[in-house]
Amino acid sequence: MYILGIDCFYHDAAACLLKDGKIVAAAEEERFTRRKHDINFPINAIKFCLRQANITVDDLEFVTFYEKPLIKFERILNSNIEMFPFSFPVFYKAMPSWLNEKLKLKSIIRKKMKYNGEVLFVDHHLAHAASCFLISPFKKSAILTIDGVGEWATTSLGFGEGNNITLFEQIKFPHSIGLLYSAVTEYLGFKVNNDEYKVMGLAALGEPTYYDDFKKIIHINEDGSYSLDMSYFIYHYKLSMVSKKFIKQFGPKRIPESDLEKRHIDIAATLQKITEDAMFKMLNHLYEQTKCKNLCMAGGVALNCVVNGKIRKHTPFKEIFIQPAASDAGAGMGSAFFIYNTVLDRKREFTMENAYLGPGFSRDHIKNFLTKNKINFTEFKDDSELLRKTAKLIFDNKIIGFFQGRMEWGPRALGNRSILANPCNPQMKDILNDKVKHREDFRPFAPVTTIEDFKKYFESDHGDTFMLFVYPIKKDKQRTIPSVTHVDGTGRIQTVSREQNKRYYQVIKEFEKLSGVPVLINTSFNIRGEPIVCTPEDAYRCMMGTGIDYLVMENFLIGRADNPKDMWDSWKGRREILIKMG
């Protein structure tokens, strides 16, 4: 039985195909269209999924969608009525999309996919809950889903057992930790639904000196429930998020790309602290309700890896599962699993052990691309020799684009579409920023290490395949890997085993032979402002437009300096915009 789960029209459109309850393929639409966070109908992702399974739409039993559009529409109308007449601009902007697309979802799916089968709609937070619990290794688990908003719910507590999921408590719009985080993200001059993780990284540089001010805008009860003082916010009826009262309390909004002041950093730190306080209380309450030491989390707020890394310390939960596309991109997948396992009561036979679910490219395909485009490259017959060479280049402080296997599912690069570099070089963070990533100075780079070695470097008994937990780096190791140690001494870790990703593992081990350190910098393989690379063409273009020194694509090594005819400057246009902004 084939079931296709999709999400679109709000954030990160994506598609996921199940065959008999196991994932055959999954990918976000942005990787194909090259438009970051593309929300349009994921026709390219769907085509990929069908191609990967070698089926047509006629083979699909169901197409599932990650929410109930009419209930969401009810919430939109309610908000507009409650805030009449101030909500007209939002109403005017939103209605065309609702009337032309979101309320016609069934016919759009049928038309765009040429599909005549059933389309099923699953409650948004149930889809989130299914996206983590039903693919976790747990037979029983407490479940927390927490995001901006679904239909009405913004936070849900639930319990999963066997095939069944029950949500038993919720908090409803407009009270939302996710929207609070987004509102402050916007206030700090960053992009909503794009840069929340930057605010999380910024928080480590500051102090929560605005805690008493934040207690005025969010009231957190002992049981973890909360309510926002909506006089500080306008997202429920306007296009912006914070009110004049918020600005009066905290000062003027930060202009995007302008210098960060101490108050901005301290506000970020306070936001992070208040989010942690709310989450820990919520989780402790959830434990009291369920008495289960397993925890599954989903929703955009579950990507807050700083919170995630502290859960075991602050709550009774011992085992935690969060899948890599925990935001809306994964909810389409969740809707498919919910129908298969829960509604149709089919046995759970899939546990997500890696995130390599996207397109892969054969060595022949890559070689054809390289020769057709007259690209100078070296082909290695012996894979081990190439991996040793890769490690040596990294040791010599070269920046390597590492492209292999199937593309990752979710926002993190996990070794198949990664940029690798030397974490022992204290200048490497600046080198990477200057040559390749052009990121804000405060943003750290993340480490990858092996499952056998992580305890030597990190204060944690648990590794993490999906890079969703931040842990303290051991004090005596921070100077050894300075380029992946954040200002507060932490790192967002990825652990990899030989079984999960043999070549990636081997590069780390070869690097260890040279340096004595089994850790690398792993950052996403993309040009700033673009999605992670998908195809060999994307990877080559990215290398040639940045300061990446070498590209390893399966058993091929390509040097940037060896191909001067294809060089271009991806930073030039953006630099000119920043100069204009002064």
Added chain:
Amino acid sequence: MSSGLGDFFKGFYEGFKSFGQSVSKVVNLILLGVVYFVGMGLTAIFAKAFGKKFLEIKATDSKSTWEKVRIKKEQLENYKRMF
């Protein structure tokens, strides 16, 4: 001569398309304005008169704001609906 005519028709088409988009924006504004100010406006006035709330925006002193729900699996037929 023929390329001049081609350019003319192309320009005419683009201009007409642009005009059509402007008309569409105006019509949208009028139609949506009517729906909003008449339809939603009347609803909002009646709601305020009878104390009906469509959104809970007031802060509460309550010790808990968890709303009890019981959301779990239903019959397959229920998932065919968009609500």
